[in-house]
Amino acid sequence: MSDVAERVKKIVVEHLGVDEDKVVEGASFIDDLGADSLDTVELVMAFEEEFGIEIPDDAAEKIQSFGDAVNFISANQ
């Protein structure tokens, strides 16, 4: 697993309080990991901070799963 994926996973596990093995490529934050819509906003905020990037609102809306987050951050770092 890439460094980005490891760091994203750590944030997701900490923030949503889920088991690490549930955080897989296609895991949807809301449907699979029990996040509410505000959690997804907070996750994006945490990603921005961790990776020192800015994620615009229209991009943030598309980050629905663990895989989406890793792909977006990898492409925009």
Next chain:
Amino acid sequence: MFDLTGKNALVTGASGGIGGEIAKTLHAAGATVGLSGTRVEPLEALAAELGERVHVLPCNLGDAEAVEALPKQAVEAMGSVDILVNNAGITRDNLFMRMSDEEWAQVLEINLTSTFRLCRGVLRPMMKARWGRIINVGSIVGSTGNPGQGNYAAAKAGLVGMSKSLAYEVANRGITVNAIAPGFIATAMTDKLNDKQKEAILTQIPAGRMGNPEEIAAAALYLASAEAGYVTGTTLHVNGGMAML
């Protein structure tokens, strides 16, 4: 009770009667206060009176960019904004039939839209801190209406709906959002009324007198406190019984 030591509060309209008193009261409870307002002189004077733990942060709430910048300036000055008191407000009274689009728009912009922007601006740090207090100062006329104040009443009623919606969204993040609805309070704003108008108002107030800014500030202190952590989405009416809501 109601100890705000270590908390940072941003108060808009701190150059006015109610806002200044709210700032003083939060400061006396131990908070660091950021005083915002359009007129710098009264802010500086209040800052000098309070001495330490105080920052002057002038802002024209009619200027969207300046409003966006204010929460950031407050965080830079104080380190965080734990308590936001949206107290600033203007009136542009006119009979409904004569009210211009401009009078309508100005009052909505300053009293409602700027409050929305400031609330949005402080949410991110409050969510991260898992603690926050937002207090929006409304008005009795938001509930009762008032001839000549269609714009003001609309803005103040809007504030309540906005506060409730936001309160829903952030309640499980330790952030409370409440409104205070003052009745007739003796300030520069109500000084403009003539004696006859004042007399007419007094007949409608069971308490038989106007309120004073300290009585609004006390409500703000309560809502800002840790003790009020289970109070959210509510409107605290401070009006001498003028409207029992």
